[in-house]
Amino acid sequence: MGKLKALIFDCDGVLAETERDGHRVSFNTVFEEKGIQANWGVEEYAKLVTIAGGKERMISYFTEHPGIITTEQLNGEYIKELHKRKTEIFIDMSAKGKLPSRVGIKRIIKEAHDEGILLFVCSTSHKESVSELLKSNLGDEYFGWFTDLFCGDIVKNKKPAPDIYNLVKENYNLKGEECFVVEDSRIGLLAAKGEGMNCVVTPSFYSFDEDFTEADLIVSSLGEPDLSGFRIIKNNNKLNPDINCITIPSLRKVLE
Numbered sequence: 509m510g511k512l513k514a515l516i517f518d519c520d521g522v523l524a525e526t527e528r529d530g531h532r533v534s535f536n537t538v539f540e541e542k543g544i545q546a547n548w549g550v551e552e553y554a555k556l557v558t559i560a561g562g563k564e565r566m567i568s569y570f571t572e573h574p575g576i577i578t579t580e581q582l583n584g585e586y587i588k589e590l591h592k593r594k595t596e597i598f599i600d601m602s603a604k605g606k607l608p609s610r611v612g613i614k615r616i617i618k619e620a621h622d623e624g625i626l627l628f629v630c631s632t633s634h635k636e637s638v639s640e641l642l643k644s645n646l647g648d649e650y651f652g653w654f655t656d657l658f659c660g661d662i663v664k665n666k667k668p669a670p671d672i673y674n675l676v677k678e679n680y681n682l683k684g685e686e687c688f689v690v691e692d693s694r695i696g697l698l699a700a701k702g703e704g705m706n707c708v709v710t711p712s713f714y715s716f717d718e719d720f721t722e723a724d725l726i727v728s729s730l731g732e733p734d735l736s737g738f739r740i741i742k743n744n745n746k747l748n749p750d751i752n753c754i755t756i757p758s759l760r761k762v763l764e
């Protein structure tokens with residue numbers, strides 16, 4: 509099997525619970541600012557999360573709930589305007605540390621860096637959102653350890669298309685088997701697998717019930733050595749079931 513050379517993170521749901529605590533809250537803040545009578549609850553947003561793209565989520569919601577905004581607004585520049593403001597709010601939330609890292613993220617980034625493993629992010633999110641989230645949660649030193657961030661509209665075909673993961677392979681001369689991806693959703697898992705990469709899934713609040721059959725490993729989070737609550741959901745029998753976190757040696761073991 510391949511040698512582990514790169515660790516690649518998805519952003520939303522992996523680095524932080526950004527959908528529930530960030531994007532949803534940012535939409536609601538825009539609605540309030542603009543006097544729009546809408547507020548997306550945690551459960552209601554579960555349906556909207558399945559729609560790719562923030563503008564698309566608003567269009568779907570306002571089409572299903574006519575009368576909240578006008579038809580002209582629905583079809584015109586207004587949605588774009590709302591989305592632009594929503595992105596600003598999200599970036600501001602990230603920069604202010606309102607979206608803390610999920611368990612184990614900071615630790616494994618340090619471990620990977622110390623072992624000379626390349627670090628990347630591959631996300632559909634806006635690049636500035638990803639950068640601000642990394643900087644505020646990890647600090648500038650850790651942020652500087654990332655070799656590259658592939659974000660937003662950098663590829664035409666979004667996940668589950670593997671294109672964004674292909675960019676890492678092409679640009680850094682890596683083989684799929686040398687890469688380990690951390691994803692939280694089925695579409696992300698399929699994108700990573702489409703490039704022959706290894707994938708550990710850490711399901712997030714909204715993706716818990718998805719099908720992760722193709723994953724090499726499924727865990728409740730990356731865990732911490734001194735924290736309880738870590739759970740291995742699917743193991744390929746190479747890891748000791750009693751471990752309480754995923755380390756770089758654990759990932760190497762999965763590749764053996």
Ligand SMILES: [Mg+2]
Nearest residue numbers: 518520521692
């Ligand atoms: Mg995700």
